Amino acid sequence: xxxxxxxxxxxxxxxxxxxxxxxxxxxxxxxxxxxxxxxxxxxxxxxxxxxxxxxxxxxxxxxxxxxxxxxxxxxxxxxxxxxxxxxxxxxxxxxxxxxxxxxxxxxxxxxxxxxxxxxxxxxxxxxxxxxxxxxxxxxxxxxxxxxxxxxxxxxxxxxxxxxxxxxxxxxxxxxxxxxxxxxxxxxxxxxxxxxxxxxxxxxxxxxxxxxxxxxxxxxxxxxxxxxxxxxxxxxxxxxxxxxxxxxxxxx
Numbered sequence: 001x002x003x004x005x006x007x008x009x010x011x012x013x014x015x016x017x018x019x020x021x022x023x024x025x026x027x028x029x030x031x032x033x034x035x036x037x038x039x040x041x042x043x044x045x046x047x048x049x050x051x052x053x054x055x056x057x058x059x060x061x062x063x064x065x066x067x068x069x070x071x072x073x074x075x076x077x078x079x080x081x082x083x084x085x086x087x088x089x090x091x092x093x094x095x096x097x098x099x100x101x102x103x104x105x106x107x108x109x110x111x112x113x114x115x116x117x118x119x120x121x122x123x124x125x126x127x128x129x130x131x132x133x134x135x136x137x138x139x140x141x142x143x144x145x146x147x148x149x150x151x152x153x154x155x156x157x158x159x160x161x162x163x164x165x166x167x168x169x170x171x172x173x174x175x176x177x178x179x180x181x182x183x184x185x186x187x188x189x190x191x192x193x194x195x196x197x198x199x200x201x202x203x204x205x206x207x208x209x210x211x212x213x214x215x216x217x218x219x220x221x222x223x224x225x226x227x228x229x230x231x232x233x234x235x236x237x238x239x240x241x242x243x244x245x246x247x248x249x250x251x
Contacts, residue, residue: 009087010094010136017098021055022105029054038167046166052106053159059099060155066092067146078143081200082209089142090135096149097132100125124229127222134219141219144197148223151190151230157182179244183237190230197223 029051033039042050070088071078078084104125107118135145157178164175201220204210210217 006090006139007137010090013091013094014098014101014136017095018102019098021059021099021102025055025058025102026051028058042166048106048110050163050166052103053162055099055103057156057159059096060152060159063092063096063149064153066095067149067152071146071150078146080209081143082140082204082207082213084143085139086142089146090139092149093132093135093142093145097129097136100129100132104129120229124226127226127229130222131219131226134216138216140213140216144200147193147197150193153189154182154185157185176244179241183241186230186234186237191234194227194230 032054033050039047039050066088070086070092074086074088077086078089104122107122107125110118131141132145135141160178161175161182164170164172164178169175201210
């Protein structure tokens with residue numbers, strides 16, 4: 001009975017998140033942006049991606065704040081990195097699962113020419129959903145999932161960079177400042193924390209908790225693939241940064 005309630009609660013949170021990001025998220029985006037001159041002149045393709053990114057930013061801000069709060073206040077409940085139980089942590093994971101599913105459906109309704117980096121986004125969403133689905137169903141890796149979800153701190157800056165670009169502000173100071181913040185947060189929250197997650201699993205590999213995982217330990221495979229994607233994206237950011245610094249020297 002307790003496990004059924006656990007599944008029901010997580011499913012309800014995920015469904016609510018899906019409905020919000022699939023419908024209300026776009027309406028909020030329209031309400032905020034449709035009166036601006038830049039939005040009015042955008043193509044249908046650009047407007048669609050604009051809504052995708054607004055949804056992404058809303059999710060990122062919400063989840064990052066919740067993750068930091070839970071990591072601070074639920075330290076006792078999450079003392080076991082593999083099987084620590086916190087309903088707040090499970091709810092955050094379910095929110096992310098619902099958002100990813102909503103964004104995935106958006107992508108399915110579009111096509112490869114509608115949004116930039118279409119296939120990388122599809123691949124990223126499938127890999128991430130496969131991990132978070134197991135977490136919300138079986139209750140494992142809650143602590144590690146919260147650590148990894150703090151990576152969303154960099155997402156608003158990634159999205160803002162795109163927004164500033166399409167609004168013709170690529171040469172503005174705010175574009176440069178946002179770029180520095182994007183690289184810094186991406187490095188600190190996505191790259192720097194990578195070794196910690198693997199270290200935690202490594203030191204617990206001979207424990208009863210790890211043996212209890214069984215086939216669920218395979219969740220680390222898609223997680224590792226996501227890390228490889230993050231390393232690739234970060235390498236592109238560094239190339240862009242070096243190109244900018246080189247340009248500044250020549251000026």
